[in-house]
Structures are given as C-alpha cells and as structure tokens.
Amino acid sequence: MDRKRFNEDGVGSIHVYGPWMEDNKKLDFPRGYHIEFGGGMNMPGYGFGGNVPHLNGKIPTREGKMKRAGGYGAALKDDYRRFYGTTFGMAGRGVGMARADNYCEIDPNVVDKFGIPVLRFHYKWTNDEINQAKHMQQTFDRVIHEMGAIPTSTKHGPEDMWGLEAPGRIIHEVGTARMGDDQKKSALNKWCQAHDCKNLFVVDGAPTVQQSDKNATWTILALSMRTAEYILEESKKQNI
Secondary structure, three states: OOOOOOHHHHOOEEEEEEOOOOOHHHOOOOOOEEEEEEEEOOOOOOOOOOOOOOEOOEEEOOOOOEEEOOOOHHHHHHHHHHHOOOOEEEEEEEOOOOOOOOEEEEEEEEEOOOOOEEEEEEOOOOHHHHHHHHHHHHHHHHHHHHHOOOOOOOOOOHHHHHHOOOOOOOOOOOOOOOEOOOOOOOOEOOOOEEOOOOOOEOOOOOOOOOOOOOOOHHHHHHHHHHHHHHHHHHHHOOOO
C-alpha cells in the first residue's frame, strides 16, 4: 500500500497454490483441501469487480482510521493509487465425500432442446464437507490476520454452511458412471467398459466416484491411456 508507481504496474494476475498440510487426526473431517490465492494489478474501481477495498462502505486511512468509501476528485484518485495492486483473494477447493445416497438418474419428465432426457442429481453436503469449509474460513481469517490485512469480503458461518457452493458449481465433479465389479452397483467394469454394452467405453471423469482436492485431469488421462491399451489388446483377440 502507498507504493510508488512503476512501469510494471500493468503486470497480470497471480495464481498461487497452497497445498494441504494439516494432520487429519486432529480434525473433525477426513481428507483435505487446498487454497488458491489470486491478486495482481487489476484496474482499480469501487464498482462491480473493483479493487479498492472497503468494508461496509468505509476504507482505511493512512492513519489506520476508517473513512467513507468513494467520492470524487483528488481524494478518489488518491484511493486508487493507494490500493492499486494491494488486494488479493483466497478460494478453497476441497474433497466431496463419496456416498451411496449421492447419485444421478435419468429425469422422467425433463428433456433438453433435442428431446433427450436429462440427468437428475441427488446430492447433499454432509458434516464432513461442512466442517471442512469451516476450517477453510478459519484458515482464511488466520492468514489475513497474520498478514496484517483488512478483510473486505462477506463473512460466512453456519447459516450458509461456511460458504459452501451448491454441488456442481465448480464443475470438477466426477462419478456419474462409476466403475465396479458388481453390475447392480456400477455402470462400468474396471476397464471403464459398460457392463450392458461391451463396445461402450467411458473415459472422462465419470468412472471415479471421488477425487482429491486437485483437478481430475491427470486421473482422466491415466484412465484413458489404460483403457485405450485394453481396447487394442482386446481388438487383437477379436473380443470387441
């Protein structure tokens, strides 16, 4: 804050990854999460997407007091110069727990614009995910406090499950056509091959019912390669 302006003021955003490092034996939830830190020299502004931090319509002065945010003229320009490039944000990405009562099915009533029935999802967060999100928010607060920063975002609590998004919002979900040996409990076998249609292979995120807090891309690539090798071998044997 209050730094001099230099030619590098147009530098783009940052994206820093904070891995999971806690001891789960001391916590009230399994698995873990990572934190994504973002910030950088974005165009300053008070409005939507603005980067002049203010809390309940007020911003901190150089003396550490709070004054009304906004205004016009020299005072407004001064705010822009002071806070330009000083803001950052944190986002947590955790693990959704695999549960038998979280599932999808063909919707009996709703179709898409082509008349094809769509999927209907049954999914609820459990105490494991809620406790995980609570731990995230507490960690965010601790990071902000240790940095001597000023929190400007909305506080989350038990009333909104500590800021948990709706299931499916982040779109890294997996498990809609899970693999398994039991045809009554799974759609695919261990080679990602459909139990009911031998020439159908599913090699996206659907076969795995749970992932870590990371993106599913590398697991998808590994399963795709494994399935492709299996298809080639089975083709040589004229089994498919």
